[in-house]
Amino acid sequence: MIVIIRFNLVAGYLTLFFNYIGLLVRDTKAAAAIVNFSFIDAVLSVIMFLLIIPLIVLFKKKWTFLKNKLNFSFAFLIALCFIFLFTPIISNENPEFSKNLSVTKLLPPLSTVKLIQLKSNESGSISESEKFRQRMDKIIKLSYNDNIIFTDSVKLAGTVKYYQKHDVKEIILEEILTEDGLPVVKEKFFLLGTDEFGRDLFVRLIFGTRISIAIGFGAVILSLFIGIILGFTAGYRGGLPDIILNRFTETFLAFPVIYLVVLILALFGSSIFSVIIVLGISGWMSLFKIVKSEVLSIKQKDFFSTAELVGLRKSQLLLKEILPVIVAPVLVNMVFLFSNIVLAEAALSYLGLGIGNSYPSWGSMISSGQQYINRAWWLVAFPGLGLILTLFSVNSSGRMLGKIFNPRLNT
Amino acid sequence: MNSRILKILLKRLSSSLLTLFLLVSILFIIIRLSPGDPTDKYVSAKLGNELSEKIAEKFSLNQPVVDQYFSFLLNVIKGDLGISYNYRLPVFKVVWEYFSFTLVFASISFVLQITLSIAISLWIIKKQNKKLEKLISNSSLFVYSIPSFVLGVALIYLFSVSLNLFPISGLKSLDYENLSFFSKILNRLYHLVLPLVTLSAAGIAMFYKYIKESMDEVLHQAFIINLQASGVSEKVILRKHVMPNALRPLISVAGVELGLLMSGALITEVIFSLPGMGRLAIESVLSRDYPLIIACVFTAGAVIILANFFADIIKLKVDKRLIKGILN
Numbered sequence: 001m002i003v004i005i006r007f008n009l010v011a012g013y014l015t016l017f018f019n020y021i022g023l024l025v026r027d028t029k030a031a032a033a034i035v036n037f038s039f040i041d042a043v044l045s046v047i048m049f050l051l052i053i054p055l056i057v058l059f060k061k062k063w064t065f066l067k068n069k070l071n072f073s074f075a076f077l078i079a080l081c082f083i084f085l086f087t088p089i090i091s092n093e094n095p096e097f098s099k100n101l102s103v104t105k106l107l108p109p110l111s112t113v114k115l116i117q118l119k120s121n122e123s124g125s126i127s128e129s130e131k132f133r134q135r136m137d138k139i140i141k142l143s144y145n146d147n148i149i150f151t152d153s154v155k156l157a158g159t160v161k162y163y164q165k166h167d168v169k170e171i172i173l174e175e176i177l178t179e180d181g182l183p184v185v186k187e188k189f190f191l192l193g194t195d196e197f198g199r200d201l202f203v204r205l206i207f208g209t210r211i212s213i214a215i216g217f218g219a220v221i222l223s224l225f226i227g228i229i230l231g232f233t234a235g236y237r238g239g240l241p242d243i244i245l246n247r248f249t250e251t252f253l254a255f256p257v258i259y260l261v262v263l264i265l266a267l268f269g270s271s272i273f274s275v276i277i278v279l280g281i282s283g284w285m286s287l288f289k290i291v292k293s294e295v296l297s298i299k300q301k302d303f304f305s306t307a308e309l310v311g312l313r314k315s316q317l318l319l320k321e322i323l324p325v326i327v328a329p330v331l332v333n334m335v336f337l338f339s340n341i342v343l344a345e346a347a348l349s350y351l352g353l354g355i356g357n358s359y360p361s362w363g364s365m366i367s368s369g370q371q372y373i374n375r376a377w378w379l380v381a382f383p384g385l386g387l388i389l390t391l392f393s394v395n396s397s398g399r400m401l402g403k404i405f406n407p408r409l410n411t
Numbered sequence: 412m413n414s415r416i417l418k419i420l421l422k423r424l425s426s427s428l429l430t431l432f433l434l435v436s437i438l439f440i441i442i443r444l445s446p447g448d449p450t451d452k453y454v455s456a457k458l459g460n461e462l463s464e465k466i467a468e469k470f471s472l473n474q475p476v477v478d479q480y481f482s483f484l485l486n487v488i489k490g491d492l493g494i495s496y497n498y499r500l501p502v503f504k505v506v507w508e509y510f511s512f513t514l515v516f517a518s519i520s521f522v523l524q525i526t527l528s529i530a531i532s533l534w535i536i537k538k539q540n541k542k543l544e545k546l547i548s549n550s551s552l553f554v555y556s557i558p559s560f561v562l563g564v565a566l567i568y569l570f571s572v573s574l575n576l577f578p579i580s581g582l583k584s585l586d587y588e589n590l591s592f593f594s595k596i597l598n599r600l601y602h603l604v605l606p607l608v609t610l611s612a613a614g615i616a617m618f619y620k621y622i623k624e625s626m627d628e629v630l631h632q633a634f635i636i637n638l639q640a641s642g643v644s645e646k647v648i649l650r651k652h653v654m655p656n657a658l659r660p661l662i663s664v665a666g667v668e669l670g671l672l673m674s675g676a677l678i679t680e681v682i683f684s685l686p687g688m689g690r691l692a693i694e695s696v697l698s699r700d701y702p703l704i705i706a707c708v709f710t711a712g713a714v715i716i717l718a719n720f721f722a723d724i725i726k727l728k729v730d731k732r733l734i735k736g737i738l739n
Contacts, residue, residue, distance in 0.1 A: 251430050350560045
């Protein structure tokens, strides 16, 4: 369905991509200078988007488990993953876009404003890479655009009069972009309203989802590595390494994690990577305990001693003999860890220690919304609701997974 | 028997001290690893190298790292972690002032969490209504999923902005000094209602799940069925046989939960701008007051280690079987 709605956009991204390849062949240096994060981002998600349709068709049989037990939390999680992967397709606006503050500031949800589009003054002879850049800017939106004016109302009579709160401004009719001889006056619709800088809350929410989930995945994978490697060493070796690692884990468990995270972020500075690393380091303790106890019990089993006698290396033992056995409890634990990390990231950005102001994040949206709480409830309500629903569906699917893997708990 | 208990106490104490020692060591490693020259935090680099060299010498920064480590340990033992940049006071003095509030605040919330969750699970068991049980179980998961800052801001919007029932922030009213002693306490409690709800909600949901599960487990055991068959009243069974058995595992959980409580208190103090240690830590982070941050982290860690130590002792007191387990 989204293919149909966003067909223009997908086609736009694709032509842009092919244009870019053309440019790359002819003028490599200029092409390398143009590339930025949002361009790669857009191209990658379009490619993934086009790939996923044949994938779904091909592996139709494997997806049947989705049909059986599709309840609210699973559906919500799938929607979240979708948003995470295809952010540039779902919303083609820049989350930082703000213009004409007097009109767009703190609009309530479901409000509309008029939008006038001006003609862009394209200069004549420009180089090929310049031309490409202009075309790119048309499709991938920047955080500022001179040619868009938001107004409360517009009057077309010889000249164009437009009203912005108490201001009245006039421009000539020729400046406005025309379509079929008629001047373009569109309506801009803000589904969830705008924030104090006139930025679209819906777009920011979607981009914030992506950041939260990316950090969650990154940190979970990091703690998975730490937990499995340390747990395997402690369980397999026993003796002194076991004692040392146990004490180490106890220390980490006794640590007030949020204070530790705050200290590290304060000393080392906060960026997306430092947040991922810090949250990953602070969450591996439960995985360590699970892996260690499982390894201890597997060590007694016959198949494991056979594998040892055959002469497998330690990494092979871990990958081929232990991982398949412990995958169920580890998976359940990872799901809960994921929800903890998403919560911790939101809490950090609420406290002003998150990934900074260059990306929208749920936590920082809530903390800036708190200042406008008596005028604009939607600034807190929507990111808060998104956070609650995310955590709830992750937690309840974790509980469900636990029941599937461990039927004894099902009382 | 007495010497055995003393032995256990010593064992526990030494392991707690070892953990504390590891905590201090990790703190030292983190501080040393942090980027930037330590002298930059005292004098600007523009003032020339001579001054910063002087400072490095005075703080014995040019000595080997191992020597620095030992002097750091010695200072921690002496209770000297430096002087706060903002307050111009020894950091522990500042931390103590704020910590006392956090201690009271967190303790009230802790008591609230335990009593309310026990009360709810007892009520559910007495009702024996499957639908209600499922509803409460699902809604407890939902409440557990609400981040404290979302709940706090929502409560502020509902009760302070819309209904104007409770104050938005702060700890006392403007006319606080003129009140009598009794109404002073009432005034403080009145200001603490929303923060306490914010801090306790997730904890109540979590404890409810633990207590309910362990009560269910105990209820299905043979001796309870035996008691029921002998005609002992349900009330007596619940109070005398189910409760003590079900609450035993709670003690060790409670020790771990204290860590969560500390971080929850940090966020709640920021939301309602209460004068606690959490807000002090965040403020000192934002104003780059390094000695104060380190003191806050150290205090919080020490409190949790201490709480776990006491939880272990209480557990031993309650469950005599554990004593044998540790000694062997």
